[in-house]
Amino acid sequence: MDTHDSQHAGISTARVEAGMRPAAAVTSRPGGGGQLGAWVLMAPALVVLLVMTVVPAVYLLYSSFRSESLLGGSGSFVGLQNYRDAVSDPGQRHALGITVAFVVAAVVVETVLGLLLAVPLAAQSRSNNIAVTVMLLPFAVTPVVSALITRELLNPNYGWIDYFMGLVGLPSHVEWLSNPTTAWIAVLGLDVWQWTPFVALILMAGLQSLPQDPVEAAALDGAGPWQTFRYITLPMLTPFLAIAVVLRTIQAFKTFDSFKVLTGGGPGTSTEILNLNIYRVALQSFRTGAAAAVAILFLILLTLLVPVLLRVVGRGTDPEEA
Amino acid sequence: MVLTACTPGTGNSSNTANAKPAQLHMLYATAEADAAAVQALVPQFKQKLGVDLVIDTQPYDALQQKVFSEFASGSSFYDIVIVDTPWAPALVGKLEPLSKYLADPKLNDVAKTDVADFIPKVFYDTAVYRADSPIAHYPDSTTKPDPSAITGKGFDVYGLPIQANALVTAYRKDLFADPKNQAAFQQKYGRPLTVPTTLDEYQQVATFFTRPQEKLYGTTVMAGVGDWSTDDFKSLLAANGGNGQLVGDNLSLDFNSPAGVQALTYYRNQISSGTVPPGSTAASWDEAASSFDSGLTAMTQNYHALALDPKVKGQIGYAVVPKGTGVGPHFGTWMLSINSKSQNKEWAYRAITWLTAAEQQLAMTKNQLHPSRVSVYTSVESQASDPAVADFYKVLGQSLAVGVGRARLTNYTEVSHAIAVAVNNAASGKQTPQAALDGAAQEVRRVLTTAGYKVPGS
Numbered sequence: 081m082d083t084h085d086s087q088h089a090g091i092s093t094a095r096v097e098a099g100m101r102p103a104a105a106v107t108s109r110p111g112g113g114g115q116l117g118a119w120v121l122m123a124p125a126l127v128v129l130l131v132m133t134v135v136p137a138v139y140l141l142y143s144s145f146r147s148e149s150l151l152g153g154s155g156s157f158v159g160l161q162n163y164r165d166a167v168s169d170p171g172q173r174h175a176l177g178i179t180v181a182f183v184v185a186a187v188v189v190e191t192v193l194g195l196l197l198a199v200p201l202a203a204q205s206r207s208n209n210i211a212v213t214v215m216l217l218p219f220a221v222t223p224v225v226s227a228l229i230t231r232e233l234l235n236p237n238y239g240w241i242d243y244f245m246g247l248v249g250l251p252s253h254v255e256w257l258s259n260p261t262t263a264w265i266a267v268l269g270l271d272v273w274q275w276t277p278f279v280a281l282i283l284m285a286g287l288q289s290l291p292q293d294p295v296e297a298a299a300l301d302g303a304g305p306w307q308t309f310r311y312i313t314l315p316m317l318t319p320f321l322a323i324a325v326v327l328r329t330i331q332a333f334k335t336f337d338s339f340k341v342l343t344g345g346g347p348g349t350s351t352e353i354l355n356l357n358i359y360r361v362a363l364q365s366f367r368t369g370a371a372a373a374v375a376i377l378f379l380i381l382l383t384l385l386v387p388v389l390l391r392v393v394g395r396g397t398d399p400e401e402a
Numbered sequence: 403m404v405l406t407a408c409t410p411g412t413g414n415s416s417n418t419a420n421a422k423p424a425q426l427h428m429l430y431a432t433a434e435a436d437a438a439a440v441q442a443l444v445p446q447f448k449q450k451l452g453v454d455l456v457i458d459t460q461p462y463d464a465l466q467q468k469v470f471s472e473f474a475s476g477s478s479f480y481d482i483v484i485v486d487t488p489w490a491p492a493l494v495g496k497l498e499p500l501s502k503y504l505a506d507p508k509l510n511d512v513a514k515t516d517v518a519d520f521i522p523k524v525f526y527d528t529a530v531y532r533a534d535s536p537i538a539h540y541p542d543s544t545t546k547p548d549p550s551a552i553t554g555k556g557f558d559v560y561g562l563p564i565q566a567n568a569l570v571t572a573y574r575k576d577l578f579a580d581p582k583n584q585a586a587f588q589q590k591y592g593r594p595l596t597v598p599t600t601l602d603e604y605q606q607v608a609t610f611f612t613r614p615q616e617k618l619y620g621t622t623v624m625a626g627v628g629d630w631s632t633d634d635f636k637s638l639l640a641a642n643g644g645n646g647q648l649v650g651d652n653l654s655l656d657f658n659s660p661a662g663v664q665a666l667t668y669y670r671n672q673i674s675s676g677t678v679p680p681g682s683t684a685a686s687w688d689e690a691a692s693s694f695d696s697g698l699t700a701m702t703q704n705y706h707a708l709a710l711d712p713k714v715k716g717q718i719g720y721a722v723v724p725k726g727t728g729v730g731p732h733f734g735t736w737m738l739s740i741n742s743k744s745q746n747k748e749w750a751y752r753a754i755t756w757l758t759a760a761e762q763q764l765a766m767t768k769n770q771l772h773p774s775r776v777s778v779y780t781s782v783e784s785q786a787s788d789p790a791v792a793d794f795y796k797v798l799g800q801s802l803a804v805g806v807g808r809a810r811l812t813n814y815t816e817v818s819h820a821i822a823v824a825v826n827n828a829a830s831g832k833q834t835p836q837a838a839l840d841g842a843a844q845e846v847r848r849v850l851t852t853a854g855y856k857v858p859g860s
Contacts, residue, residue, distance in 0.1 A: 147854065149812070150474045151492055165852050171845065235689065236681040237698055257626070257684035258830060345819075346627030347683065348827045363463075365813035366470050366492065367853060 143372040150366035162373030171349065172357065172374065179353045183332040186271045191325055193272065194279025199309070201280070202287035212284070219277040227341035230270050231257070234342075260350035263343050267351055270338050275331070279324045286320030287313070322393040326386055333382060354378060423746045425454040426753050428482040428738075429469060432459045435484055435565040435736040439769035443762055450756060451512060453749060462486075469493070478743040481750035485561055487528055487734045491536040492812040498740035499533070499558040503751045504549045512752045513759035518546040519775045520563060521799070527807035528563045528735040528774075532556055537810045538651050561737030562758040563774035568733035568801040569637050570794075571604075572694060572708050573597060573701040575719040577611065586610075597721045601641060601668060604701075604724040608677040611700035620677035621701040622690035623669065625829035630686045632818045633732040634703075635825045636806065637723060638665035640730025646806030648821060653850065653857045657821060658843040664726075666828045666835030673829050683830045707770055718790055720797035722804070733805030735774060772798060813853040820845035 147158045166172050197215065201208050218226070233239045234256040246252030256262045290313065298308045336355040339345065345352035354374070362371030430437050437459045447455045458480075460468050469483055473496040485493060503509050504517060517525070525547045526540040540557055549559060577583055578595060587595035587610055598604035608620025624630035632648075635657070640646030644661030656662075672678055679693050687704055694702035697714035703723055710716050723731045738754040740747055756762060760781070763773040767782045779799030786792035811817055824842035827833040833841070850857050 149492070150470050151496065169848065237679050237693060238696065253680055255681045255684065258681055263684075343684070344627040344686075344822075346823070346826050347830055348627070348832055349823055360815055360819060361813075363467055364815035365853065366474075367813060370852060 140372045141376060143369050144376050146369045148367075148369040148372075150368050158369070162370050163377065165370065166374045166377055171352070172354070174349060175352050175354045175357055178349075178351065179333065179355070182268070182271075182335070182351075182353060183329060185268055186275070186332045186335075187325060187328050189268070189272050190276045190279045190328055191321065193276045194283055194324065195321075197276065197280040198283035198287055202284045204288070212281075215277045215280060217277075218274045219281075221274070223274065223337040224341055226274055227270060227338040230266065230338075231342055234266055257343055258347055260347055263347060263351055267338055267342055270342065271332070271335065274338075275328060279328060282324040282327075283317065283320055286317050290316050318393070322390055325393045326389050329385070329389055330382065333378070421746075423453060423481075423749055425456050426481045426746060426750055427479055428455060428457045428484075428753075429465070429472065429480045430457050430459050430484045431465050431486075431736065432461050434462050434465075434486075436766070436769060436771050439766035439771040440564075440757065442769055443757070443765060446762075447753070447756065451749070451752060453753070455753065473741070476743055478741065478745055480741055481744040481746045482754060483739055483741055484564070484736050485739045486736055487807055488814045488818075490528075490531065490560065490737075491810040491814070493739075494531045494533055494536045494560055496742055497560040498742045498744070498747055498751075499560060500562075500740070500751065501549050501553045501558050503748070504559060509748055509751055510755060513756040513761070515755045516760070516775075517549060517559075519760060519777050520547055521566070521774060521776055521802050522547060523805055523807075524563050524566050524733070524735050524774050524802050527733070527805075528566075528737045529559050529561045530557050531560050531810075533558065536812075537653075539647075539810065561739035562754050563735045563737045564758050564763075564771075566733065566735040566772045566774045566798075566802050567705045568772075568798060568805045569633065569703055569705060569723055569731040570797050570801050571597075571701060571703050571721040571723050573719050573721065574697075574710075575717040577700050577716065578719070583610075597719065598701075598724050599721070601638075601724050601726045605668070605672065605675075605677070608672065608701060609675060612675075612677045614676070617698060619679045619693075619699045621672070622685065622693050622699050622703065623672055623678050623682050623829070624685050624687055624690050624704075625669070625673065625682055625826055626684040626686050626689075627819075627822050627826045628686050629818055629822065630690075631825040631829070632822045635662075635665060635669065635821065636808075637703075637730065637732045638669060638726075640728055640732075640806045641665070641724065641726040642668075643727035646730040646732065647809045649809035649811065649817065649846070649850075651810070653855055655843045655846055655857070657846075658839040662839050663835045666825065666838065669825065670828050670831065670835065674831065683826060718794075720794050722797055722800050729804050730806035731801045731804070733802055733807060767795070774802075811850070811853075811855070813849060816849040816853070817846050820849060 144162055145157060145159060147156055147161070201212055201215070233241050236242055236253050236255050241256075242252045242254055245254070254262060256266050294312050294316070295308055298312050303311070334355070335353065336359065339351055339353050339356055340359070343351040345356045358371050358374050358378075361367050361374070430440060437457070441457060444455050444457070447453070459465075465484075466486070466489060469485065469489065470492075472480055472483070473493060483497075485497070490497075504515060522545060523543050526543040530540045530547075530552055532538045534556075538557075540552070541555065545551070552559060578597065584595045587593075587607075590610065591606060595607070595610075596603075598607045604621070610620070611618060612620045624634050636646045636648055639648070639657060639662055642661040642664040644659055644665065645656035648657045650656050673682055679698050681689065685693075687706055690702055690704050691706040691708060693699050694704070694708055694710075695714075696711050697716065702708070708718055710718060723729070738757060740750045740754065744750050758774065760775050760777045763771060763775055763778045764781050764785075767773060767778070767786075773779060773782070773795075776799070779795055782795045783792045783799075786795065808814055809817065821842050823845075824833075824838035827841075828835045828838040847857050
């Protein structure tokens with residue numbers, strides 16, 4: 081695919097031609113007065129950014145080296161002890177493994193299902209508009225509410241899910257939340273139900289913005305629907321897939337409500353994700369130092385993961401790599 | 403104003419703590435501590451004290467975070483704060499000690515404070531702490547509370563108990579009274595069908611009523627991972643003669659003991675014998691309550707207010723949880739405490755004495771408050787028009803008198819979680835009781851150590 085095609089494909093990689101300058105550079109005046117003005121204009125936003133993100137982040141880092149609790153007391157510098165505790169705790173490592181497994185499974189399933197939903201719904205028609213509205217409903221429900229309702233629906237004694245499974249000849253009286261495998265199906269199922277529409281929405285927007293010329297050209301060349309999708313549409317859709325995967329990955333790492341309400345980390349510790357532990361340490365025991373260390377490690381993991389994801393999923397988005 | 407002239411505390415010295423405020427702000431729980439019962443008395447409060455009581459309510463998790471953040475920021479906004487027992491060890495330094503207020507007759511002019519009327523175990527477990535050692539329990543928790551004796555032993559009073567919850571047994575009176583059931587039970591077990599008072603009787607009766615084909619099970623357990631399974635276990639631990647507080651004041655891991663193994667073995671047997679409904683190893687107190695309310699079980703043990711579905715057409719009776727070699731249903735009580743940063747401490751004190759006084763607690767029972775005073779239980783038992791209500795309060799009062807609270811640890815939630823995982827593993831048969839408790843002991847030792855406690859043998 082040449083540069084011309086990639087522009088047609090709606091790839092939005094911004095490129096600054098040689099000799100062009102950003103607007104701020106064009107308007108700057110000798111002596112730096114323009115830059116000063118720009119800084120003055122940006123100052124309120126920068127102060128807000130500093131206060132709302134940088135200061136808490138620095139304080140989080142500071143706390144992670146101290147044995148602090150929210151109510152003060154005998155907080156003291158403990159060096160890397162909080163980090164050593166976090167890394168050496170087998171429960172913490174188990175929780176990290178569980179968290180990563182959940183994120184991978186949820187994002188893969190949601191991406192595939194989101195794509196399967198987006199392709200037929202991308203064509204703009206009245207029926208599709210209605211279908212899209214219905215599809216977005218789960219996305220609009222507060223996660224804790226959907227988890228509470230799901231818990232009731234899964235109750236093996238009076239839940240609707242077992243009832244309807246029985247009606248269609250499937251095994252009924254499944255103790256969904258008592259068994260690790262079915263508990264996993266429950267939390268994953270809830271996440272997929274809730275967040276697949278989000279992925280589908282991004283991919284629909286992508287599909288609707290794709291140029292039709294390459295598709296029409298492929299049809300003239302005798303390509304079938306699958307070949308057109310596989311070799312024309314899907315490559316052009318890759319940037320949108322990358323956005324969806326990265327956003328969902330970050331969101332999935334932050335999942336908390338559904339696990340807390342549905343399983344509480346059980347049975348045993350089979351669904352014990354990292355966030356449940358951070359919540360207990362930070363917001364129930366208020367050991368802010370220990371929780372900060374785990375949160376910093378989590379942040380480092382995410383910071384390293386996102387560029388890798390963008391590189392892997394977004395491969396081919398840069399026309400020069402195509 | 404006539405109202406002001408009639409109200410107490412007028413004409414006192416002009417220092418800030420004594421000056422009568424226009425409002426007192428109170429941070430309170432929602433359903434967990436029966437906010438409706440307190441809110442219903444706000445007009446009378448205004449009439450009696452001449453002060454507006456502004457109550458902000460929050461559900462449990464949000465309340466805990468709000469309470470801790472208020473104290474962490476040193477805010478004086480809330481004069482009165484409701485405190486749950488697991489939070490108190492961390493908060494004691496932020497709460498106003500009340501012994502000097504209790505001893506001052508001028509400050510006890512709006513209600514009869516009568517500390518000796520509080521249920522001793524409830525009072526000591528909820529409100530009596532040593533500021534220099536919050537882990538310590540008051541050494542004699544059965545004597546009538548006496549502020550001078552309390553201070554004499556180095557302790558102080560950090561609040562007044564208002565809502566007392568305890569694990570009680572509820573059973574279907576109609577099923578127990580059914581002649582067919584009575585005859586069948588007599589024939590099968592050679593004794594009359596009575597409300598079980600021992601662990602063995604309880605399991606026997608549960609087995610008798612377990613009839614899955616009739617959609618009826620004997621009882622419930624709350625074996626899902628959560629506070630509920632720890633609370634189930636600690637009650638059974640106490641019933642087997644162990645320390646129901648789980649961890650001793652000297653940080654001994656008392657739950658990992660022969661009594662603990664016996665308790666978990668009994669718990670596992672309840673599940674493996676099929677006397678509890680399907681899904682019990684993931685159940686919380688909500689599922690246990692709804693199972694009983696919907697007529698699925700003949701008995702239950704819970705803290706919830708229970709009400710049978712009208713379609714069930716049955717009646718509820720109550721009993722103290724069964725005993726083994728000991729007894730000690732889990733209990734936990736909310737207390738009203740004064741923010742040490744409050745600008746209105748003396749009026750806040752007057753407010754909590756009035757709100758927790760016998761007269762007000764009795765009035766609050768109309769909204770299902772669980773009182774903390776002996777005299778209120780006596781009154782409500784004799785005055786309740788509904789025999790089921792009288793029965794419930796009688797049993798609740800008896801249960802609170804013998805109940806066992808929690809270990810006083812600043813990270814009790816983490817300890818409770820580690821034990822809940824062990825209880826769940828043993829309940830589902832994934833681990834033997836001993837292996838589960840060994841694992842929990844290892845984890846509890848770790849979380850206590852990381853929180854700065856020095857656990858013996860570490």
